Every structure is written in structure tokens, then in C-alpha cells.
Amino acid sequence: xxxxxxxxxxxxxxxxxxxxxxxxxxxxxxxxxxxxxxxxxxxxxxxxxxxxxxxxxxxxxxxxxxxxxxxxxxxxxxxxxxxxxxxxxxxxxxxxxxxxxxxxxxxxxxxxxxxxxxxxxxxxxxxxxxxxxxxxxxxxxxxxxxxxxxxxxxxxxxxxxxxxxxxxxxxxxxxxxxxxxxxxxxxxxxxxxxxxxxxxxxxxxxxxxxxxxxxxxxxxxxxxxxxxxxxxxxxxxxxxxxxxxx
Amino acid sequence: xxxxxxxxxxxxxxxxxxxxxxxxxxxxxxxxxxxxxxxxxxxxxxxxxxxxxxxxxxxxxxxxxxxxxxxxxxxxxxxxxxxxxxxxxxxxxxxxxxxxxxxxxxxxxxxxxxx
Numbered sequence: 193x194x195x196x197x198x199x200x201x202x203x204x205x206x207x208x209x210x211x212x213x214x215x216x217x218x219x220x221x222x223x224x225x226x227x228x229x230x231x232x233x234x235x236x237x238x239x240x241x242x243x244x245x246x247x248x249x250x251x252x253x254x255x256x257x258x259x260x261x262x263x264x265x266x267x268x269x270x271x272x273x274x275x276x277x278x279x280x281x282x283x284x285x286x287x288x289x290x291x292x293x294x295x296x297x298x299x300x301x302x303x304x305x306x307x308x309x310x311x312x313x314x315x316x317x318x319x320x321x322x323x324x325x326x327x328x329x330x331x332x333x334x335x336x337x338x339x340x341x342x343x344x345x346x347x348x349x350x351x352x353x354x355x356x357x358x359x360x361x362x363x364x365x366x367x368x369x370x371x372x373x374x375x376x377x378x379x380x381x382x383x384x385x386x387x388x389x390x391x392x393x394x395x396x397x398x399x400x401x402x403x404x405x406x407x408x409x410x411x412x413x414x415x416x417x418x419x420x421x422x423x424x425x426x427x428x429x430x431x432x433x434x435x436x437x438x
Numbered sequence: 439x440x441x442x443x444x445x446x447x448x449x450x451x452x453x454x455x456x457x458x459x460x461x462x463x464x465x466x467x468x469x470x471x472x473x474x475x476x477x478x479x480x481x482x483x484x485x486x487x488x489x490x491x492x493x494x495x496x497x498x499x500x501x502x503x504x505x506x507x508x509x510x511x512x513x514x515x516x517x518x519x520x521x522x523x524x525x526x527x528x529x530x531x532x533x534x535x536x537x538x539x540x541x542x543x544x545x546x547x548x549x550x551x552x553x
Contacts, residue, residue: 251456275454282459283483286475292467304467375522380488402496
């Protein structure tokens with residue numbers, strides 16, 4: 193910090209990029225507030241301690257998989273199965289990092305690790321837009337960092353608020369918050385349903401999840417997910433094949 | 439099932455979740471040069487989030503609290519989920535979908551509790 197940074201024309205540029213990144217993430221931060229609070233509130237209901245619920249937001253920092261893990265734990269799933277499911281739910285982030293590889297190429301390993309840790313859906317969406325602007329501004333990783341720091345602080349603050357609320361009102365699950373999770377997930381899935389293959393894959397997954405619901409260790413979930421993905425990809429091939437022939 | 443104290447299993451759980459998530463997010467960065475996925479893998483990955491979420495939603499709504507399949511309309515989870523689908527499909531607003539369907543769920547729960 194004390195040594196002058198010659199790679200930037202103005203000394204303040206990295207930090208102005210940092211704050212610009214935070215500013216551009218603001219709408220998504222607001223959107224994450226209810227989820228963070230609901231997550232914290234549901235932690236105890238799912239049988240997790242204060243520390244473990246907080247630990248998820250501090251160290252995992254992946255909203256969707258944190259919610260999924262709570263619903264698995266609430267139904268008595270063993271931890272290795274929850275970790276495996278987390279892996280599956282977060283696999284989509286591979287697409288994000290693949291996109292970021294050329295942009296992070298020149299950064300040192302510490303920067304890469306920090307930015308990779310914070311590569312959430314929200315920060316990816318904001319940062320990739322900035323990286324794609326061909327204005328030649330150096331140091332866009334500060335913009336990315338600003339976005340992730342803002343998301344991170346907000347997510348953890350909201351988790352604390354939710355945890356505190358859950359402690360103050362232990363009967364909170366009676367208020368219907370256990371329905372908050374399926375409600376949230378339905379709201380997330382609906383925008384995906386814009387193509388026939390997507391419909392086919394989701395209907396397949398839903399059907400298998402019921403048929404295989406009795407399998408131990410929530411294996412039904414894995415089976416349903418796998419079948420859903422396969423049906424989706426196959427349908428995509430069939431439909432696009434038809435278009436090519438016509 | 440748990441007290442205020444962190445249990446050993448919870449340490450494994452959080453550490454395991456943190457590790458797999460970080461590995462997914464970081465794995466490609468040590469590789470230099472451009473990276474492109476096989477097309478099939480990229481296609482498949484796009485289906486993962488909605489498919490996993492659906493496989494969680496459906497049993498939690500149709501077999502609430504780990505019970506038997508309940509397709510009756512006296513199942514408040516089913517009523518709430520149907521409301522969420524309609525509201526989400528019409529308004530395409532996440533927050534509105536959550537809040538409104540929870541109101542419907544609570545209303546249904548209250549009505550059925552009254553008998």
C-alpha cells in the first residue's frame with residue numbers, strides 16, 4: 193500500500209474501481225437481503241448450531257447450496273451426502289470460472305484465490321459485464337473485488353440478523369418459514385422454464401424425486417438430478433436436430 | 439438434535455461444503471491459456487440448478503415432513519406451491535412470489551387447523 197503503484201495512471205484508480213464495483217452490485221445486494229435473513233432464521237430450525245450456520249455463510253458463501261443443505265439436514269441427511277449434494281448444486285460455477293480464466297490470467301495466485309472464493313452468481317454477472325467492456329482500463333480485478341466484498345459483507349450481516357431473529361423467536365417455524373424454502377426455489381426455477389428441453393428435464397426430475405423418494409441417504413435426489421440433466425440434453429439434441437433438417 | 443455448541447459433524451459438514459465449493463470455483467485458474475468445455479458438458483451444466491431445485495421442491499411439497507404422498511387439497515404445502523407457480527409465472531418477480539405464496543400457505547395452514 194505504501195509503495196507507489198506505477199501501473200495505474202492515478203493513484204486512486206484501483207479504489208475508485210473497487211467502489212464502482214460495489215455500487216454496480218447494489219441491486220443484487222438488495223435482492224440477497226431477504227435470502228440471507230431467511231437462511232439465518234432457518235438454521236436452528238434445521239438443527240444447526242449458531243456457529244455452523246454462520247460458518248456456512250463465512251466459508252462456503254454460496255446461497256443456493258446453503259439453502260439446499262438446510263433442507264437436507266432438516267430431513268436428517270448425513271453430512272457426507274450434504275457435501276456431495278453441495279458439489280452438484282455448485283457445479284454450475286465451473287461455467288463462471290471457465291469464463292473468467294482469460295481475465296484472471298495475469299493475476300497472482302492470492303488474487304485468483306480471493307476472486308474465485310467470491311465468484312457467486314451475482315458477482316460473476318456484474319464483473320463479467322465490466323471485463324467485456326473494451327475500454328482498456330487496467331485493474332478491473334479491483335472492480336470485481338469491490339463487488340464480491342459488498343456481497344460477502346451483506347450476506348454475512350443478513351445471516352447474523354436472521355440467526356438473532358431465530359433465537360429471539362424460537363417458534364418462528366410455526367410462522368410458515370419452513371415453506372419459505374420451497375417458495376424461494378419455485379421462484380428461482382420458473383424463469384428457467386422457457387424451452388421444451390428445460391420443461392422435460394424439470395418434469396423428469398420432479399417425477400423421479402417422488403418415485404425414488406424412499407431411497408436411503410437422499411440418493412433419490414441425485415438420481416432425479418442426473419435423469420433430469422440427461423433428458424434435457426437429449427431433448428435439446430432431438431429438437432435442434434429437427435430444426436437442422438427442416 | 440443440536441444445542442448451541444458446534445458439533446464435530448458440523449465442522450466436517452461446513453469444511454466439506456467450503457472445500458468442494460472452493461475447488462469448483464478455483465480449479466480452472468491455475469491452468470494457463472484459454473479453456474473451453476466440451477459442448478455436451480456445457481449443455482448439461484446449464485440444466486443442473488433448476489433440476490436439483492425441482493428434485494428438492496417436489497418431495498418437500500407433496501410429501502411434507504417426510505410423510506406419505508399427499509396430493510389432496512388439504513395439504514397446505516401443495517396449495518402454497520401452486521400459488522407460487524401461478525404468481526411466479528404471471529408476475530415473474532421473485533420477492534413477490536415468495537411473500538404472496540407464503541401468505542397463501544399460512545392462510546391454508548390456518549384454515550385447515552381450524553378444521
